[in-house]
Amino acid sequence: MRSDAAKRREALVREARRLFAAHGSDVALESIADAAGVGIATLYRNFDSRAALADEVASAILSDMQRAAAAALETIGSTPETAWLTYVHRLVELDLGALSAALADFVTSEMSGTVREAQEITLDGVEKLLAAAKSSGLVRPDLGALEFVLAIGMITRPHPEAIRAAAPNLVPQLVSIVLAGMRP
Structure with missing residues (x-):
């Protein structure tokens, strides 16, 4: 893909993400194209x-979530509290609740194999980070990746x-309340 075409595609995804979070997944595709600075034909x-x-x-x-977990795993051994809190706040900044609500219709019934695989990889990364956080005494032993991600999603819902x-x-x-409740 040419670099200008890749930039247009990235702009479409970025604006779709922003508009889905703000207005739900039924936002007009023309609005996404306009926000990305391209025509509807380019979107299609x-x-x-x-x-x-x-x-x-x-x-x-999911890619952003994977990067956040990987970054936290790199530092949790040396600065567990800072790595854990930074990770949680990165997830909050991703606006998971708004985006999950906006994408719910698509990711449940029509989710591609690629997205399912990325979801599994993401949850596996979260489980690894949770294991390290449990070893550091930061989270309860019964906390699982799915429950943790769902909790962040519920907090950040619109x-x-x-x-x-x-x-x-x-x-x-x-x-703050949820983090305190996750402590052993």
Whole structure:
């Protein structure tokens, strides 16, 4: 793929990810193309369907999660508390809840084998990191990767404007509470 074509494809995935998180997966594909600075034909040259685009967005999220786990695994031996907290906050920044909600229709019924495989690799990386965190006394022995990822996803789900206004620090507060509850 030519570099300019690769940049356009990356822009489409980046904007789809942003717009899916903000507005759900039913956002108009034309809006994604516009936000990426390309025409709708370019979007369809890269992704033949909304499901194909959702697969690519899911793959990008899983890739980010894999990189975050790998980075934490590199440092958890020397600075366990810092590595663990940095990892959790990286996952929160990925906006997993909003993206999971937006992609739920696609990743459950039409998920490609590639995304399923990436999901398995991601959960395996999270399990390895959890094992290291358990060894360091940072998390309970009964915490599994899926439960952990789902907890972060539930915390970062979109909240109604009234709740965000009444509790502007809701997500950081919930992260703090969940981290405390994960302790042995």
